[in-house]
Amino acid sequence: MKKLMLLFFSALLLVACTDNSNNDELKAYVSDFENSGFINNSNQIIVLSEEGIRISSHVQRGKSHRKSNIDKVLEKENIPLTQQFNKVYKDATIKTDGSKYYVTLDENIKLEFEKVGLRIIEDPEGVEYYTQEYSEEN
Template sequence: MLKKFSFLTLSLLIFIFIIGCSEEQETNKGEFTADKSDFEDNLFTNRQNQTIGSLIENEIIILGSYSKQAREKTSLDDIISKTSKSTGEDVELTFKNAEIKTKGDKYNITADNGLSLVFKKVGDRIIEDEEGQEYYTAQYPKN
């Protein structure tokens, strides 16, 4: 009888522990909420030293260069390569009438000249483009 009680008690404790752990994982999935203010007076830079951000007075900037050398593609490559005169040339582009719409963890960025980009917030200071490239900022979100 004591063995059955001990076994049942141990089984119940293990069950409670497992449920507790799985609930913690459910609530801590690492999901982040995108907010337009993340881009205000803020720059995000990827490993290829391409930068996007600083939404000021409905303008957004893109800085960087594009090189055809073997490296991972970014969402900014096509935009930068269309305006640079040669491979590796640094460019600074300003897009007017920029608008950032957010839904969940996604940023949808549009602006003049057909600019249309989608990013996903994957950390407090990290966004990811559609190519899977991460962009980092030194500043924490204001909200």
């Protein structure tokens, strides 16, 4: 009986380790940021275009929401809390590894996101960003 249970649990473990369907769904692609990009509930946007990576913020920032990756960009750019922001970083890059995105806007601004759903990414602060578009990779 013990051998049978051990065999059963070993088979379950093997199936769990080889089932990549969920992992493939959450694979990060640079193209995920193309077209409409991603927007969070505070109306902050990050999008990849032919010109570079555009960061936009059309909200009065303050204590009403968690500090997002984009809030950190605005702080590094010394943008006042009440000022809107829209900038294209021309030499920016996006690299991926598994479900992670590593965005470098310039030598002082580096961001990280993780794909947590088909059209959802999350920054390290737990702020979620959504896209209307499906990646062409999927």
